Amino acid sequence: MAEIKIERGRRGGILPWILALALLVLVIWGVGRAMERRPAPAVHSGAAAADSLQDDTPPRLRQYAALGPGLRAAA
Numbered sequence: 001m002a003e004i005k006i007e008r009g010r011r012g013g014i015l016p017w018i019l020a021l022a023l024l025v026l027v028i029w030g031v032g033r034a035m036e037r038r039p040a041p042a043v044h045s046g047a048a049a050a051d052s053l054q055d056d057t058p059p060r061l062r063q064y065a066a067l068g069p070g071l072r073a074a075a
Contacts, residue, residue, distance in 0.1 A: 055062070
């Protein structure tokens with residue numbers, strides 16, 4: 001009788017390694033983004049001081065803050 005060799009096939013493949021690597025890159029990128037430090041704004045005097053302030057408040061919140069105290073209750 002002939003001998004039949006049965007070998008185990010390779011499990012998985014390369015796809016799990018690619019997904020794991022992509023997940024690792026995203027985690028490292030997210031941690032780096034969370035730890036990012038912005039440099040302190042430069043202090044200017046005179047006419048340059050007027051251009052040195054940036055307001056990062058969203059426009060919708062600025063509109064709400066511009067309303068008077070009596071109008072906020074009605075809005």
